[in-house]
Amino acid sequence: MDTLKFTKMHGLGNNYIYINMFEETIDEADLPKLAMAVSNPYTGIGSDGMILICPSKLAPVKMRIFNNDGSEAKNCGNGLRCVAKFAYENDLVKETEFQIETLGGFVTAKVTTDNNNKVSLVTVNMGNPILQPQQIPVTGFNHLQQVVNEEVSFDDTPLKLTAVSMGNPHAVFFVDNIEDAPLHSLGPIIEKDSMFPDWVNAEFVEVVSKNEMHFRVWERGSGITQACGTGACAAAVAAVLNEKAERNTDITVHLAGGDLIINWKDNGDVWMTGPAEIICTGEYHNKR
Numbered sequence: 001m002d003t004l005k006f007t008k009m010h011g012l013g014n015n016y017i018y019i020n021m022f023e024e025t026i027d028e029a030d031l032p033k034l035a036m037a038v039s040n041p042y043t044g045i046g047s048d049g050m051i052l053i054c055p056s057k058l059a060p061v062k063m064r065i066f067n068n069d070g071s072e073a074k075n076c077g078n079g080l081r082c083v084a085k086f087a088y089e090n091d092l093v094k095e096t097e098f099q100i101e102t103l104g105g106f107v108t109a110k111v112t113t114d115n116n117n118k119v120s121l122v123t124v125n126m127g128n129p130i131l132q133p134q135q136i137p138v139t140g141f142n143h144l145q146q147v148v149n150e151e152v153s154f155d156d157t158p159l160k161l162t163a164v165s166m167g168n169p170h171a172v173f174f175v176d177n178i179e180d181a182p183l184h185s186l187g188p189i190i191e192k193d194s195m196f197p198d199w200v201n202a203e204f205v206e207v208v209s210k211n212e213m214h215f216r217v218w219e220r221g222s223g224i225t226q227a228c229g230t231g232a233c234a235a236a237v238a239a240v241l242n243e244k245a246e247r248n249t250d251i252t253v254h255l256a257g258g259d260l261i262i263n264w265k266d267n268g269d270v271w272m273t274g275p276a277e278i279i280c281t282g283e284y285h286n287k288r
């Protein structure tokens with residue numbers, strides 16, 4: 001048995017076990033099993049997954065994200081804000097604006113600090129959304145440039161799909177009332193539908209006005225979570241594509257765990273602003 005130092009952090013309730021890979025060593029082959037083990041609420045620490053804060057050759061820090069089923073994703077919005085806070089407060093970076101490498105590319109994070117030099121808010125330039133169906137990926141729409149408000153059906157329930165990738169795939173559905181969204185019943189069915197070869201994060205969105213929306217998510221590999229940063233970005237992009245919101249405008253997204261501000265700029269970049277919090281630190285006793 002060996003021990004691993006960890007920090008449990010959350011962004012609006014979307015919580016992960018963070019491991020500082022500047023100090024720890026874990027065999028690559030053990031990572032999926034370890035993510036499942038630490039995430040287990042009964043025999044582990046309990047979380048939506050595991051995030052590694054790694055050295056990078058091209059940026060001060062690199063993020064790797066594993067869902068609680070052990071699958072690895074290319075991006076995580078709430079994770080990026082927590083990684084930025086961790087990196088700044090643990091002197092992995094000196095500046096308040098720096099790059100983070102992800103499997104989906106590089107993003108820029110800007111931290112806002114309080115009087116004690118602790119990070120209170122993080123803004124991340126999440127880059128351009130990917131809208132081509134083959135690149136998301138979503139099948140059955142190769143004749144289209146974008147999948148916007150397309151009729152689909154899951155378990156005989158008709159829905160209108162807008163598909164967006166923020167490095168990871170999202171299926172966005174607009175509903176009249178967020179309380180009635182079929183999150184529990186259709187979330188797991190949409191996630192693994194054959195239309196999505198890499199599976200998908202499923203999001204239901206109620207638009208309140210051009211700059212406010214309610215949002216609920218069934219995450220690929222983790223199920224229902226309190227928040228999904230990349231999902232909130234995808235929802236804002238989907239709202240603009242459906243003419244329910246506008247570019248270059250702050251959109252407040254109300255997630256189950258709190259609010260994010262998303263802005264899809266005219267130059268194509270999507271900006272996300274929100275909090276990042278430390279829950280606890282400790283040592284995990286790793287049984288191989």
Ligand SMILES: N[C@@H](CCC[C@H](N)C(=O)O)C(=O)O
Nearest residue numbers: 073076077078168228229230
């Ligand atoms: N919670 C995240 C996204 C985590 C990865 C996702 N479940 C996937 O598999 O794509 C976020 O805040 O973006």
